Amino acid sequence: MLQGPLEEPLQECKPDCLxxxxxYPWATASAGKYGIPxxxxxxxxxxxxxxxxxxxMYQPPRNIESxxxxxxxxxxxxxxxxxxxxxxxxxxSDLLMASRELAMNSYGILVNSFYELEGTYADHYRNEFGVKEWLIGPISLYNRGIEDKAHRGKEASIDEHECLKWLDSKEPNSVVYICFGSLTQFNCAQLKEIAMGLEASGQQFIWVVRKHNEExxxxxxxxxxxxxxxKGLTIKE
Structure with a gap:
């Protein structure tokens, strides 16, 4: 759905790069039509x-038993x-494979990180896969506007004010934040293990859970x- 609306300005404006x-693995093909890296x-x-x-590329060993x-x-x-x-x-895995092909077919990649933190892996990526890379992070430092930061992500089960009120009732540096990102999906057994670990730890926490199957x-x-x-605040997205 986005491919057509993207190609029109690419053809008209001829940007230096996209x-x-x-x-969006299809974006490289769209830009390639007009010679845009x-x-x-x-x-x-x-x-x-x-x-x-x-x-x-290399796959794990085949003799793994479980x-x-x-x-x-x-x-x-x-x-x-x-x-x-x-x-x-x-x-x-299919998403990662498409992402790998996208990187290989592009001019290069931009990564939300910095060399002083991940120099070993940045060097290995460049030398092993031959893809140009630029580490431009952390990008959170570029945007300091509170209003822009407020309009991100999906609506959660607990709003910002309730969360802040709960945090204000705790001692400084006493709460652990747990979130695995928007792409990671755990099955029910894995979520239960995480919950049991949190309960057993006795640690105060905020746990953001993204459920992909509401049933x-x-x-x-x-x-x-x-x-x-x-003791803990579970926020369901």
Whole structure:
């Protein structure tokens, strides 16, 4: 739906380049029609991008016996271990594959990170995959307007004022914030494990949960929200 409306201004204005989000793999082809180079923007770290590229290209060992057995990520700096459960669903894998092809077919990538933090992985990504990269983060420093920051994301089950009121009732530096981003999807068993871990830790927390299937209601341990009242705040998106 967006491809047509995008190509019209590209043809008329002839920009020097097009910056596109990783979720729009068709944008490179649209820009290519008019000889316009594309830069792909990634909101997450170069570590995450690099590790997903390695998993797509080299694949984990075939002799893994269970989804919970750990393996060392192949051809990746350090001794980073994962399980098959941590690799996400087929839908997520397909998205990453499309994203990899998009990066390979573009002029280069822009990443929300900085070299002093992730230099090892930035070097590995560039040397291993031959893609030009520019680390331009953290981009949160570019936008300091409160009004712009207020209009982001989906409507949550708890509004901003209620959340701030709850935080104000706690001691400084006593609350942990847990959020896995908009692309990560956990099944019910995984969500229950996270909830049980939070309860067992005794740590005060704010946990943002993105549920992709509203019909699945039985994803919290019985009595969890009652037991955590005053100790933890669960925000459902």
């Amino acid at each position: 910056v596109t989000d990783m979720l 594309t830069l792909v923007f990634y909101v997450f770290s170069i570590f995450s991008l690099c590790i997903t590229m390695c998993l797509e 989804d919970s057995e750990t393996f060392v990520v192949p051809n990746f700096p350090g001794n980073i271990k994962l399980t098959r459960n941590q690799m996400g669903s087929k839908r997520y 699945e209601q039985d994803w919290l341990p019985k009595g969890f929200e009652h037991e955590m009242e005053g």
